Amino acid sequence: MSKKATAGKEHNFFEDVHDVARLIPKGRVTSYGAIARYLGTAMSARMVGWAMNASHMSKDIPAHRVVNSQGLLTGKHHFTPPSSMQRRLEKEKVKVVKDKVVDFQKIFWDPSKELL
DNA sequence: GGTCTGACCGGCG
DNA sequence: ACGCCGGCCAGAC
Numbered sequence: 001m002s003k004k005a006t007a008g009k010e011h012n013f014f015e016d017v018h019d020v021a022r023l024i025p026k027g028r029v030t031s032y033g034a035i036a037r038y039l040g041t042a043m044s045a046r047m048v049g050w051a052m053n054a055s056h057m058s059k060d061i062p063a064h065r066v067v068n069s070q071g072l073l074t075g076k077h078h079f080t081p082p083s084s085m086q087r088r089l090e091k092e093k094v095k096v097v098k099d100k101v102v103d104f105q106k107i108f109w110d111p112s113k114e115l116l
Numbered sequence: 117g118g119t120c121t122g123a124c125c126g127g128c129g
Numbered sequence: 130a131c132g133c134c135g136g137c138c139a140g141a142c
Binding site for chain 3: 120121127129
């Protein structure tokens with residue numbers, strides 16, 4: 001039998017998001033919407049960000065590589081200090097100007113495409 | 117168990 | 130170019 005016969009659907013949103021976030025290559029960035037879409041919740045990008053908030057518990061999750069569709073470091077406010085997000089991105093050769101990722105489209109990493 | 121919020125996204129005026 | 134609005138899902142109070 002299955003391991004979980006009557007196992008309720010554990011839509012571990014956290015794990016899903018965390019898993020994808022961990023797969024983000026260094027020097028690349030993705031958007032909440034892209035991850036949401038990859039998970040099947042395209043319109044629920046909000047929860048992706050919220051789930052990322054929980055990523056704070058796991059230091060293995062490069063939340064700083066996740067930005068919004070504009071390439072803006074919207075979540076930097078949740079970092080400590082906020083500037084650490086940009087700092088980490090620059091550390092990965094990702095240029096950030098005015099809280100925005102330079103060449104965002106170029107380094108954009110789409111899980112539904114890259115992880116095909 | 118209803119209500120609100122949230123690291124978003126895209127459309128419209 | 131910019132501001133406002135709704136939508137969508139999941140958790141917290």
